[in-house]
Structures are given as C-alpha cells and as structure tokens.
Amino acid sequence: MNNKVKKHNHSELPLEKDGADLFLKIISTISVFLFTITLTGYFMVNSLVNNWDKSIVDGFTIQVMPDEKDVTQTELRVNKVIVFFESLEEIEKVRLVGEKQIHKLMKPWLGDNVELSDLPMPKLVDVRLKKGFKSDFSKIAANLAEIAPYTSVNSHQVWLNKLLNFAKSIKILTCGILILVFLSCTFSIFYATKTSLGIHKNIIEILHVMGATDDYIAKQYARRSFFIGLFSGIIGVFIAALALTFIQSFASELKGGIFDKASLNFGAYISIASIVMFNALILMLTAYYTVKRTLGKIM
Amino acid sequence: MGISKTNQSDAIVDMTNVCIKYGTDPEVLSDVKLELKKGSFHFLTGKSGAGKTSLLSMMYLALKPFSGTVSVFGTNIGFADRNTMAMLRRRIGVVFQDFRLLEHLSAYDNVAVPLRVRGMNENEIKKRVKELLRWVELDKSMDKICSTLSGGEKQRVAIARAVINRPDILLADEPTGNVDDDIAQKLMKLFVELNRLGTTVVIATHSQDLINKYNYPRIHLENKGLRVFPALRRVNNEQ
Ligand SMILES: Nc1ncnc2c1ncn2[C@@H]1O[C@H](COP(=O)(O)OP(=O)(O)OP(=O)(O)O)[C@@H](O)[C@H]1O
Ligand SMILES: [Mg+2]
Numbered sequence: 001m002n003n004k005v006k007k008h009n010h011s012e013l014p015l016e017k018d019g020a021d022l023f024l025k026i027i028s029t030i031s032v033f034l035f036t037i038t039l040t041g042y043f044m045v046n047s048l049v050n051n052w053d054k055s056i057v058d059g060f061t062i063q064v065m066p067d068e069k070d071v072t073q074t075e076l077r078v079n080k081v082i083v084f085f086e087s088l089e090e091i092e093k094v095r096l097v098g099e100k101q102i103h104k105l106m107k108p109w110l111g112d113n114v115e116l117s118d119l120p121m122p123k124l125v126d127v128r129l130k131k132g133f134k135s136d137f138s139k140i141a142a143n144l145a146e147i148a149p150y151t152s153v154n155s156h157q158v159w160l161n162k163l164l165n166f167a168k169s170i171k172i173l174t175c176g177i178l179i180l181v182f183l184s185c186t187f188s189i190f191y192a193t194k195t196s197l198g199i200h201k202n203i204i205e206i207l208h209v210m211g212a213t214d215d216y217i218a219k220q221y222a223r224r225s226f227f228i229g230l231f232s233g234i235i236g237v238f239i240a241a242l243a244l245t246f247i248q249s250f251a252s253e254l255k256g257g258i259f260d261k262a263s264l265n266f267g268a269y270i271s272i273a274s275i276v277m278f279n280a281l282i283l284m285l286t287a288y289y290t291v292k293r294t295l296g297k298i299m
Numbered sequence: 300m301g302i303s304k305t306n307q308s309d310a311i312v313d314m315t316n317v318c319i320k321y322g323t324d325p326e327v328l329s330d331v332k333l334e335l336k337k338g339s340f341h342f343l344t345g346k347s348g349a350g351k352t353s354l355l356s357m358m359y360l361a362l363k364p365f366s367g368t369v370s371v372f373g374t375n376i377g378f379a380d381r382n383t384m385a386m387l388r389r390r391i392g393v394v395f396q397d398f399r400l401l402e403h404l405s406a407y408d409n410v411a412v413p414l415r416v417r418g419m420n421e422n423e424i425k426k427r428v429k430e431l432l433r434w435v436e437l438d439k440s441m442d443k444i445c446s447t448l449s450g451g452e453k454q455r456v457a458i459a460r461a462v463i464n465r466p467d468i469l470l471a472d473e474p475t476g477n478v479d480d481d482i483a484q485k486l487m488k489l490f491v492e493l494n495r496l497g498t499t500v501v502i503a504t505h506s507q508d509l510i511n512k513y514n515y516p517r518i519h520l521e522n523k524g525l526r527v528f529p530a531l532r533r534v535n536n537e538q
Contacts, residue, residue: 012401012404012408012412012415014403017403202399203401205361206399206401206412207412207416208361208385208388209359209360209361209388209391209393210388210389210393210412210413210416210460211385211386211388211389211391211413211416211417212385212416213381213382213385213416214381214382214385216416295381296381
C-alpha cells in the first residue's frame, strides 16, 4: 500500500496528453537541429576566417631574383631587401629562408635528384609583421619595388581579402538564421503553451479554487517543457551530428583545399552540446512566463 | 448597524448591493445583501436556476459581482490581487454540484490537491488523505482513477477534497444528492462536526428532508432576491 501511494502521478495537469505537447516536441527538435547545423557552420567559417586572418597579419614572403652571373651580386640584393625591412617599424623579423627549407618546399615538384645550387633559384626572404600592426601593404610593396626592382612580393592579400569579406557576410547570415530560429522557436512555445492553457481551462479553474497560485500552475508547465526541451534537444543534436558527419565525409574527399583549415575546436563542441541545455531552459522559461502572463489576465 | 464596525471581524462573508449577471442576460440576483458570521451554518435553497450556484461561486471567488461589494475574510475581493485571492481560497472548502474532480487522477490524488497546492510534504499528505478516505469509506477505492468511480463515490471524493484542509468556510452545492441515506447522514454529521469546530458552513440543497431534520437558518433565493429564514427551533443539531 505504501509503495502504491508513492507511485502516484503528482501532476494535476495531463500535459503529456494534449496536442500542444506533440507540437512542442516537433518544433523543438527541428529548432535544435537547425540551430546546431547553423552554429556548426558558423564555427567552421569562423575558424577559416581566423586562419586566413593570421596568414595575412603574420607576414609575407619576398622573392629575390638571383643574378645569373654573379653570386655575390645576388647576396647584395638579398641584403638590401633585409636592410630595407629592418628599417620599417612594423616589422618584427626578417629572415632569409635557408637552402634546406627551399629544398623541402621544392621537393614535391622537382624530386630528390635535383641539385638546387645548380638552378637559378630565387632567394626567399620571410618577413614577419609585429602583432597588431595594420601595415599599408601596397605602400611597402611600392617602396620595395623602387629600391629593389628584382623582387616580387608573394601575397594572397587581394583574393584573401575578397574571401574574407565573403566569409564575414556568411557569418552575418548565419547569425541572422540563428536569431530567426530562436525567435520562431520561442513564439511556437508561446502559442503551444497558450493553446494548452485553453485545453486545460477546466482543470486550471479547479486548481485555482483549491487555492493554487499562478506560480504553482506555471511550474508544472515549466517542468514539463524543460523535459521536452531536454529530450527533443538531444534528438535534434543527434540528427544534426549525423547530417554533419555525412557532409564531412563528402568534404574530406576534397582534400588539400582551404576547407581543411575549417575545424571545430573544443569550445565549439561545448557550445553545440550546450544547445541542448539552452533549448531546455528556453522552453522552460518561455512556458513559465507565458502561463504567468496568460493567467494574470483572467480572473 | 451602528456596531457593524466591531462585527466586521466576525463576518466571514459580507455582501452589499451585489448584482450577479452573465453577459447580456438579465440579472440572476440583484441588490443582494448578506452577512455570514463566523461559525454559522446555513442551508441555501431556491428553485432550479434561482442562482444558488452563482451565489456560492462568488463566495469561493470564482465569480466577481457585476456590481456591489463582496468581502471574504474581511478582504474586498474587488481589490485583491491574484496571490491574495489564492491565499483566501485556501481557507475555503468547495463541493461542486457537478463534483469537478480531476478525472484522470486517482481518488487519493484528488483529495491531496488542496494540500499539494500549499506545498505540504508527501508524508503528511499521505497520513491525512488516508485517514479521511477511510472515514468516508473510500479507502478501498483510493487508487482508482476517478473516471471509474460511481456517482456516490465521486461525491464523497469531492467532499473529502473540500474538507481535507479544515477550511474556515465550507461551501457545498447539493452535497448529498447522489448518496444513500445512511451515507448522507454520515456526511451531514461531518459538516455538523466541522461547524462545531468553527467552520462556517453553507449547504445548497433541494432536500426538504434535510432542512427539516437539521434545523438551521435558511437562505432562500427567489425573484432575484434573497431572504434569510431563522432556525425554527432551537435544538441541538448534534443528536
Ligand atoms: N456560466 C454561466 N453563463 C451564463 N449563464 C449562467 C452561467 N451560470 C449560470 N447561468 C445562469 O444563471 C442562472 C442561475 O444559475 P445557477 O446555476 O446559479 O442556479 P442554481 O440555483 O444553482 O440552479 P440548480 O438548482 O439547478 O443548480 C441560470 O439562469 C443559469 O442559466
Ligand atoms: Mg446549482
């Protein structure tokens, strides 16, 4: 007998049986799915942008054409370039790229058996910029061309800039989608809860006569909505993870592309996992305040 | 009238110039005046449609008067906020004419509702609910879902729910309409006992038997108005 009493369902409102409940589960699952996909997209683009930004800010490479007849002349040219950059205040470090490293860089193209010193290889000068310095790149390039016409500047600046702008507008777009998903989810919860209040009008009236506060009723809704949010959130993230794995297996076939740099760090994983909790909290709070507000308007 | 100030604290329910009206329908009751003293016991009579249920629902704060003032436990319900109303309702026990049980819950859980909304702990609830259900002879049916109970059983659940928290006022709408005579007797004994312990009681009924047997004053509704008939004899109702 004692055990039986403990097993009773304490919730006076049979919320799990009304149509609003199913609606809420479906809406919440879809929202979490969309949110997860979009947020993952955001983090991917974000990591791309960060990597590109770094390569732009960090520095660039100067190619110095060798003098075909005179090796000492070539060395003079290199020195001139190094001195030029050392005089600039935004430069952190200037360095001649060693033969070994060039060899390593060229190997995939030339193979093992080629003696580099036999070839008129351009010398490479690696220039690192100081952190936080936004140098006027085109001005530096123009000055350099004036004093050392035999150099060319290797920079992806122009197309990288375009790509960067593109990525930034994608970021804004994804933010917009996130906000829209969030808003539509919240409104859906609001209306589902209102509908449910209508369905259970009689029970709520009885509870009020028994002395229940609006808070007591709102808490039953909040509790139920929290669990719906948790449950459908887990399902939504799970489906999204499946979809993303599928997409990734596609992307990995495009090896070596710039999208290799798009990866998810630990923080991104935490954020995605926290969508579930976030979703449950949003459902809970929206349901709670919807009930309080709606009941506050009736007698 | 001059001493009404000092009597104010005695009045559990105080109505002045009260009109009851649903939408654009003609008034159900108009310009009603009624004062229920603490510890009083009244029958409420009148033809079907006279407004007994309407009058009671105003007392249990589910209906606001169209005009006039209603004070319950000294609080004017026209000005009370929602939390105050909830706190006042906790002191009121109600037996609805149509029971209005939570059909999907067991008899036990129905009787427990008034205690749960107060946040009482489950052990205390178990003790009180079981004891009362035993008293109304429903201990064998307490785990049954309400929708499977008979009319008389539902009525007893409704009454148990109304008295579980020893209310300051008990408002019962036809509480003995669906039960056998001996159970009706027993329920009336319960009401009388509660009244003896200080609960103000109002019982709406059509039963002339009941009125004759238990000699209490009677509030009678007729022609949109209200008249109070005093008890005929001064007898001890506890016999
Ligand atoms: N919610 C409502 N909406 C509209 N009219 C109502 C409502 N409740 C009651 N009425 C009307 O008010 C009048 C009084 O009804 P009420 O239920 O108070 O009578 P009663 O005395 O309890 O009758 P009975 O003895 O049959 O229970 C009736 O004419 C009824 O139609
Ligand atoms: Mg009635």
